[in-house]
Amino acid sequence: MITYKDSGVNIEEGYKSVDIIKNHASKTFIPGVMNNLGSFAGMFELGNFKNPVLVSGTDGVGTKLDIAFKSKKYDTVGIDCVAMCVNDILCHGAKPIFFLDYLACGKLNANVAADLVKGVSDGCIQAGCALIGGETAEMPGFYPEGEYDIAGFSVGVVEKDNIIDGSNIKEGNVLIGIASSGPHSNGYSLIRKLIKNYDEEFDGKRIGEVLLTPTKIYVKPILKLLEKYTINGMAHITGGGFYENVPRMFKDNFTAVIDKKSFKIPEIFKYIMSLGVEESHMFNTYNMGIGFVLCVQRESSDLIIEELASMGETAYEIGYVEKGDKKVCLK
Structure with missing residues (x-):
C-alpha cells in the first residue's frame, strides 16, 4: 500500500x-x-x-x-x-x-x-x-x-x-533617525556574495552571528510617541535604503536633505564597504545604521529624541525637509 x-x-x-x-x-x-x-x-x-x-x-x-x-x-x-x-x-x-x-x-x-x-x-x-x-x-x-x-x-x-500619510509634512520639518540593529533583512544577496565564511571573527563574535542579528521592531516606542507628539511622516528603511524609502513618506514634492555624518554607521556596514562596495550604493541598499525615520516639527525634535532615549532607543536628528521632487540629498 x-x-x-x-x-x-x-x-x-x-x-x-x-x-x-x-x-x-x-x-x-x-x-x-x-x-x-x-x-x-x-x-x-x-x-x-x-x-x-x-x-x-x-x-x-x-x-x-x-x-x-x-x-x-x-x-x-x-x-x-x-x-x-x-x-x-x-x-x-x-x-x-x-x-x-x-x-x-x-x-x-x-x-x-x-x-x-x-x-x-x-x-x-x-x-x-x-x-x-x-x-x-x-x-x-x-x-x-x-x-x-x-x-x-x-x-x-x-x-x-x-492616519499618517505625509499630508501634514511641511518644508523645514526635521528628520529623526532611529538606530537599526544592523542590516536587518535587506541586502543579504550582496552580503552572501562578499562574505563566504560565516565562522570568521568580527567584532569579537562570529560574523554569521552578527549577520543574524534580528531586525529591530519599532512598534512600542513609536506608539508611545504618538500618544504625546505629532509625527507628520514615517519611513521604514528597508530594501532600497535611504534613496527609495525616505521619499515614500512624502505626499507632496519634497526632498529629504540628510547629513550622513549626523549618525553612527555600524562597523558591519563599514566592513561591507571595505570589500568593494561604493558608499552611494551602500546608502541605496542598506539602512546604514538608521532603521526608521520620523518627520516632525523642528520644535519637538529634541524632546522626541530624549523620549526615545528614555525608552532605550538611540536616535539622531539627521536632516530636514525642503521643496523638491521626492528624492534624497545626502551631504
Whole structure:
C-alpha cells in the first residue's frame, strides 16, 4: 500500500510541529483574539473604535535565511519576518493587532519548524500583536531538504482621523533617525556574495552571528510617541535604503536633505564597504545604521529624541525637509 509518506510528506511530523507551534502562539494572544490555533481561520475582535481603518503589510525574510541554515540557527529569523511587516504598517500610525505566517520546506523537521515559529512568536510579543494562524507546507522535490522559506503578513488598525500619510509634512520639518540593529533583512544577496565564511571573527563574535542579528521592531516606542507628539511622516528603511524609502513618506514634492555624518554607521556596514562596495550604493541598499525615520516639527525634535532615549532607543536628528521632487540629498 502506498502512503503519503512514500511521496516524502510526513503527516506525523506535521502534527508534532503544530503541537509545538501552538504553545509558542498562545504566548502572543492579546485581548481581541477569539479562537485558538487549529480553526480554519483566525478571528480577531477590533473592540472600541469610532472609525477604524485596517492597515496590512506582507513580507518575507529573503536570503538572510541561507545564513541561518548554514549556521543552524533558526530561532531569530522569524523575528525578522514579523519586523518587516509590522514596521511597514506602523509608518501609517497603525497598531499591529495580528499576524499570520507561512512556512514552506522540502522535508519537515518539527523542531526546526518550531524554532522558526518561536522567532515569529517572539517578534509578535515585541510588536504587541497576536499570532492567530498560519500554514506549514511540506513540498518534497520543490524545496531542497534542509531549506525553508518563511513569509507572513500583519494587520493593524488606526482611527481614520489619525492616519499618517505625509499630508501634514511641511518644508523645514526635521528628520529623526532611529538606530537599526544592523542590516536587518535587506541586502543579504550582496552580503552572501562578499562574505563566504560565516565562522570568521568580527567584532569579537562570529560574523554569521552578527549577520543574524534580528531586525529591530519599532512598534512600542513609536506608539508611545504618538500618544504625546505629532509625527507628520514615517519611513521604514528597508530594501532600497535611504534613496527609495525616505521619499515614500512624502505626499507632496519634497526632498529629504540628510547629513550622513549626523549618525553612527555600524562597523558591519563599514566592513561591507571595505570589500568593494561604493558608499552611494551602500546608502541605496542598506539602512546604514538608521532603521526608521520620523518627520516632525523642528520644535519637538529634541524632546522626541530624549523620549526615545528614555525608552532605550538611540536616535539622531539627521536632516530636514525642503521643496523638491521626492528624492534624497545626502551631504
